[in-house]
Amino acid sequence: MNTMKLCATCLFGLEGLTSSQLKRLGFRDVSAENGRVTFSGDETALAKALVNLRFAERVMINIGSFDAVSFTELFDRTYELPWERFIPVDGAFPVTGSCVSSVLHSVPDCQKIIKKAAARRIMEKYRLSWAEEKAELYQIRFTVIRDRVELYIDASGQALHKRGYRAVGTAAPLRETLAAAMADLSGYRGKGVFWDPFCGSGTIAIEAALIALNRAPGLNRAFDAMNWRWVNRKIWPQVRQEASAAEFTGGYEILASDIDEGALEIARSNASKAGVSKLIEFFRADAGELELRRGPGRIVANPPYGERMMERREAALLMRRFGKRCSAMDGWSFCVLTADADFESSFGSKADKKRKLYNGMIKCDLYMYPDKERQWKWK
Ligand SMILES: C[S@@+](CC[C@H](N)C(=O)[O-])C[C@H]1O[C@@H](n2cnc3c(N)ncnc32)[C@H](O)[C@@H]1O
Structure with missing residues (x-):
């Protein structure tokens, strides 16, 4: 062709x-x-x-x-x-x-x-x-x-965000493509500590691990074009081999925590299916009471955002507690994706940069707080 x-x-x-x-x-x-x-x-x-x-x-x-x-x-x-x-x-x-x-x-x-x-x-x-x-x-x-x-x-068949590792999800899982974008936009390339303290089904941490390894996301899944008779069958193993050869090895420090044991269980199982469970340390923690394990590094998260008034109030209180903890984390950077337009006021600091992203049809903002010469504007 x-x-x-x-x-x-x-x-x-x-x-x-x-x-x-x-x-x-x-x-x-x-x-x-x-x-x-x-x-x-x-x-x-x-x-x-x-x-x-x-x-x-x-x-x-x-x-x-x-x-x-x-x-x-x-x-x-x-x-x-x-x-x-x-x-x-x-x-x-x-x-x-x-x-x-x-x-x-x-x-x-x-x-x-x-x-x-x-x-x-x-x-x-x-x-x-x-x-x-x-x-x-x-x-x-x-x-x-x-x-x-x-x-x-x-040529795709199933949409490409379906990498094949997330057979089971939690209540509000992020698209894998959006989670990968968050990790990438945070500047993570495998160096330093990466932490998602609201990990849910583990999507952000898993995508960060795939980025750290430089692992092609479609390495282990099928595409409709693989059945097309005019596409030479030899191309697929060649392309996969080339992608595998470009992978990195090394030690990474990726942390993923959540308050919900059930979510953590699903996240562990997803990470294992994605072949990255050795790269991620999962543990139970309340993000409003974060205890530093290592660092500094970057926090990349998609916290809960309530649809109903009560849930919203609760989410705002949680962001207040989370923000207080973050303000004490010297040298860390933060990237938070939320649909909550008042996030900065609850978190307690204005973002240096805001980027509009869509989680399916839901308009969200990625609030970015880089670590270098950060002027915290805590309320
Ligand atoms: C929007 S979901 C995250 C979804 C995740 N990005 C995914 O792809 O599956 C928010 C998560 O925050 C967790 N959460 C709620 N309150 C929390 C708290 N106080 N500390 C830590 N995690 C909390 C929930 O259990 C839920 O898994």
Whole structure:
């Protein structure tokens, strides 16, 4: 296969991290937009992106883009695209997608038209009277945003945040991609102490351990593109071997604590599935009474934030106690992700930097308190 137009989608706010990683991996034509980063490459590039990307949700092939404000336009322009280049005679190609701020606003209608047009094209090119679709999956995805249609074939299968280690979660687990972003944005590269004192199912500490090891997040999972017959099967072990060879070894100091024994049990089991349990020290502790075990280092956390009034009041009190402890931790840095707009006032200090991130559809801020020459503004 020649060079393809590829696209990595990601949570809003993670475009910069995704595009930096793509550039580090040696990709060309990397360009970030809202919630996605485009780049180009061949089948090996596709496999490399799937196995290595830490902050992306999906990797897809862009089949075409055009403007459309009528179903006739949508059908005709979809039909013109070279679907047979990617979808074999018996390949299955269901269609799914979304419409935002567009004349064509009905997702089921767009879905039907795109399916009809792609099916007609495939049947004509393969001289079929109907498309059998009994072989491997080529999931078609579309977006219609402000009348611009983008058509893709998804190479990922399950979303890339599903690394495979979190079979069981706790009440409010973070997406793995967002947890990895928090660890990365805190500046953690494996040096010094890393501590999540509200660890829940352990996602942040596990992602920090994967970063410390430079372990590719997709090393042990499957992707739809692995079943595509036009992708050379030898590429996958090669790409995985290359990723494994880039791993580091060494001693790391990653701490993860929580007040809930049940959560800790799940976190331990997840860390073991991720193959990083030896790197993380799990223990029970109240974050409002933190006792320093070592340090200095960095605290990266996603504390509880109540939906209801009572829970919010409780969460604010906890942040007050947590903030007091943090104020006594000389030389430490803090990164806290929360949807609580009053966090700084409860925590007792204004952040040096704030970064808007989305946990799924929930808008959060990452409050960052770097350690160097920090001017604490405690109330
Ligand atoms: C939003 S969840 C963290 C989710 C976690 N990032 C994950 O991916 O699973 C908040 C966690 O804080 C814990 N927690 C609540 N109060 C606490 C306290 N006083 N000290 C330590 N942990 C506490 C809860 O048990 C819960 O696991």
